[in-house]
Amino acid sequence: MRKSLLVGQGAYLPERIVTNAELAKSVDTTDDWIVQRTGIYQRHIAADGELTSDLAIAAAEKALVSAGLEASDIDLIVLATTTPDDTFPATATKVQATLGITHGAAFDVQAVCAGFVYSLAIADNFIKAGQAQRALVIGAETFTRLLDWQDRTTCVLFGDGAGAVILEATDASDANAAYGVLSTHLHSDGRFRDILFVDGGPSATKTVGQVRMNGKEVFRHAVGKLANVIDETLTTHALGVDDIDWLIPHQANRRIIDNLTAKLGLPVERVVCAIERHANTSAASVPLALAESMASGDIKSGDLVLFEAIGGGLSWGAGLVRLGRP
Numbered sequence: 549m550r551k552s553l554l555v556g557q558g559a560y561l562p563e564r565i566v567t568n569a570e571l572a573k574s575v576d577t578t579d580d581w582i583v584q585r586t587g588i589y590q591r592h593i594a595a596d597g598e599l600t601s602d603l604a605i606a607a608a609e610k611a612l613v614s615a616g617l618e619a620s621d622i623d624l625i626v627l628a629t630t631t632p633d634d635t636f637p638a639t640a641t642k643v644q645a646t647l648g649i650t651h652g653a654a655f656d657v658q659a660v661c662a663g664f665v666y667s668l669a670i671a672d673n674f675i676k677a678g679q680a681q682r683a684l685v686i687g688a689e690t691f692t693r694l695l696d697w698q699d700r701t702t703c704v705l706f707g708d709g710a711g712a713v714i715l716e717a718t719d720a721s722d723a724n725a726a727y728g729v730l731s732t733h734l735h736s737d738g739r740f741r742d743i744l745f746v747d748g749g750p751s752a753t754k755t756v757g758q759v760r761m762n763g764k765e766v767f768r769h770a771v772g773k774l775a776n777v778i779d780e781t782l783t784t785h786a787l788g789v790d791d792i793d794w795l796i797p798h799q800a801n802r803r804i805i806d807n808l809t810a811k812l813g814l815p816v817e818r819v820v821c822a823i824e825r826h827a828n829t830s831a832a833s834v835p836l837a838l839a840e841s842m843a844s845g846d847i848k849s850g851d852l853v854l855f856e857a858i859g860g861g862l863s864w865g866a867g868l869v870r871l872g873r874p
């Protein structure tokens with residue numbers, strides 16, 4: 549029996565920061581409205597010509613350094629993104645080539661904001677099945693390229709960025725039992741497609757559309773479905789919220805995070821919130837928040853961390869991980 553340990557992490561944010569006040573010069577909004585309704589103060593936006601693969605590679609390189617590994621040690625790359633460089637090939641193969649890796653497999657996963665949790669589950673299952681030894685799991689987005697800058701109800705919410713983690717195979721012996729990916733839980737329900745989508749694509753229109761959202765409905769589903777999947781995760785391990793060192797929620801909206809943690813009875817001190825600096829970076833939000841919190845020393849190797857995310861589909865999920873090597 550095998551299992552995977554989470555042995556490294558890295559993040560990358562584009563240089564350019566756009567504050568709410570700057571946005572308010574071109575969109576009918578205010579800093580006050582955005583802060584009150586979302587908790588967002590600023591977002592990073594990729595430079596012209598800076599692609600999702602560039603962000604992914606920068607985060608991946610940092611993750612390799614933090615794990616003490618070489619690129620050649622990686623035999624699986626799973627890249628979660630809604631904003632690939634091209635329709636094909638997978639952006640993951642560009643990351644693979646740039647890192648100089650010529651063995652193993654690399655592919656993209658499309659589960660929008662839940663993409664990182666989905667990719668973590670996929671990589672963990674590849675490792676458990678004996679099909680990979682060390683996996684690079686990346687969430688990377690240039691999500692602002694999907695925005696309609698005339699639609700104030702959506703364009704203020706998102707940013708660009710990337711986060712990456714490395715999973716490493718180990719034996720599922722007693723010594724390793726408490727460490728690594730303890731479980732993942734995935735769900736989707738396509739009946740809710742119409743409350744959050746970007747239309748267009750090669751099969752339908754050849755051109756990519758822009759984000760459309762029923763914010764109130766997304767909010768309602770997010771709180772309920774995330775509370776349920778967290779409950780499902782804790783129940784699987786007969787744990788309570790007090791047993792978790794950190795919740796790293798998808799960074800969509802401060803009010804969703806606050807509602808959820810109040811519903812769970814989880815103290816805010818143990819909930820990672822980076823929304824004020826990053827806005828919603830979709831698939832990148834969870835690994836980005838993890839890498840930043842580990843770099844600052846708030847989260848440490850050995851901590852028990854619960855990840856969750858929800859996005860278009862609807863697709864949602866959670867993962868319970870004790871970080872580092874035993």
Ligand code: ACO
Pocket residue numbers: 576577578581582585586661700701702704705744761762763764766767770798799800801804828858859860
């Ligand atoms: N600036 C100023 N006014 C605005 C803005 C803005 N950027 N956007 C909307 N308004 C106005 C509306 O037009 C409306 O005006 P009206 O009363 O004159 O009609 C008023 O503010 C209230 O609008 P609501 O839509 O009712 O505002 P609400 O409190 O629902 O907040 C929000 C909107 C922030 C989008 C909220 O519904 C939300 O956070 N939903 C979750 C959506 C989300 O996080 N999506 C991310 C992608 S999905 C995911 O990652 C989970």
